[in-house]
Amino acid sequence: MTGRAGTPSYRTARHGFMTGIDKSSVALMLEMASKASGITVVTHTRPDGDAMGSSLGLLRFLTAAGKDAVIVLNDRYPDSLSFMAGEDAESILVYEDEPEKTAGTVRKSDLVFCLDMNSFGRAEKLEGLLREKDCPKILIDHHLNPDTGSFDLVFSKTDISSTSELLYHILMAAPETGGDARRLPVKCAEALLTGMTTDTNNFSNSVFPSTFRMASDLLGAGIDRNAIVAALYCNYRENRYRLTGRLLYENMVITAEGVAYMILDKAMAAEYDIREGETEGIVNIPLGIKNVRMSILLKEDEDRFRVSVRSKEGVSANRCASMYFNGGGHELAAGGKLLKGKDIPDGTVREAAEYVETRTREFLGGK
Numbered sequence: 001m002t003g004r005a006g007t008p009s010y011r012t013a014r015h016g017f018m019t020g021i022d023k024s025s026v027a028l029m030l031e032m033a034s035k036a037s038g039i040t041v042v043t044h045t046r047p048d049g050d051a052m053g054s055s056l057g058l059l060r061f062l063t064a065a066g067k068d069a070v071i072v073l074n075d076r077y078p079d080s081l082s083f084m085a086g087e088d089a090e091s092i093l094v095y096e097d098e099p100e101k102t103a104g105t106v107r108k109s110d111l112v113f114c115l116d117m118n119s120f121g122r123a124e125k126l127e128g129l130l131r132e133k134d135c136p137k138i139l140i141d142h143h144l145n146p147d148t149g150s151f152d153l154v155f156s157k158t159d160i161s162s163t164s165e166l167l168y169h170i171l172m173a174a175p176e177t178g179g180d181a182r183r184l185p186v187k188c189a190e191a192l193l194t195g196m197t198t199d200t201n202n203f204s205n206s207v208f209p210s211t212f213r214m215a216s217d218l219l220g221a222g223i224d225r226n227a228i229v230a231a232l233y234c235n236y237r238e239n240r241y242r243l244t245g246r247l248l249y250e251n252m253v254i255t256a257e258g259v260a261y262m263i264l265d266k267a268m269a270a271e272y273d274i275r276e277g278e279t280e281g282i283v284n285i286p287l288g289i290k291n292v293r294m295s296i297l298l299k300e301d302e303d304r305f306r307v308s309v310r311s312k313e314g315v316s317a318n319r320c321a322s323m324y325f326n327g328g329g330h331e332l333a334a335g336g337k338l339l340k341g342k343d344i345p346d347g348t349v350r351e352a353a354e355y356v357e358t359r360t361r362e363f364l365g366g367k
């Protein structure tokens with residue numbers, strides 16, 4: 001226990017690192033939630049399906065229990081995921097849209113959950129607000145290297161598909177469900193199944209025995225997986241496929257070391273009217289090629305190139321992203337960025353391509 005005056009007795013020593021889900025930690029989490037009058041649920045910048053699925057799942061569990069909770073994002077979730085939010089769109093505050101209102105809500109809350117992010121920095125402009133907040137903070141995450149020292153209670157597990165799955169097992173250990181998936185609020189269960197589905201790329205990677213158990217239990221509980229799959233994977237705009245075809249046909253380079261890389265520059269993104277979230281999944285496609293060991297997609301922004309890295313067993317996307325792309329994530333799926341004027345001095349696409357080629361040659365040649 002910390003010795004700080006006025007802190008509730010359940011406040012732990014900010015070193016709540018744990019690798020599993022034990023009933024006493026879940027009980028502690030629920031006790032913290034029951035004592036809170038306003039709960040903020042935060043997830044990472046440029047939220048993806050797992051970020052939204054785990055956040056909405058927790059929001060729905062908490063509100064079904066009568067708690068006052070909101071989701072706070074740095075930036076808006078992509079349109080392609082708006083089907084997930086549904087009626088709860090009103091309970092999502094976006095800092096970039098409404099900075100004052102959002103900051104005020106964070107400041108007023110007395111319990112913070114951080115989901116699907118391993119450090120406050122992953123929430124970008126919310127970082128300072130989160131850091132300076134003096135209230136209990138709980139981390140639920142499946143990324144490598146969680147910043148455990150910033151939290152009072154940590155649920156961290158990396159041998160699991162997603163944060164949505166981790167939260168599912170946490171909620172199954174709660175007395176409210178007694179391990180029975182049918183006792184989860186339906187909308188909560190839908191969000192968790194959706195988040196797990198996107199992070200496993202519809203069961204093609206990061207799948208563990210526990211992942212199938214979750215899916216099996218939720219299907220048994222009557223959750224409509226077909227509707228989720230249709231909303232996620234049969235709902236793209238034609239442009240995404242036209243762009244994908246062009247990237248694969250004339251843009252993709254495969255190096256002698258087995259690195260496939262593609263660079264989507266601003267002009268091409270504009271030509272195809274590509275929106276946030278619409279390039280999701282494209283980076284996985286080159287891994288289908290036999291001699292490709294790692295796939296990298298660069299997306300050009302005003303001041304940077306956003307980087308997605310995927311690899312096959314035996315090559316660490318996480319290490320590559322942390323060594324060369326100012327990022328990290330999971331062993332086989334990671335992300336990062338290259339700043340123009342710094343990592344890429346002239347900021348050109350050609351220079352970025354050279355950077356990727358030389359660094360990945362060094363990375364794969366060096367081991």
Ligand SMILES: [Mn+2]
Binds near residue numbers: 051116142163
């Ligand atoms: Mn995730």
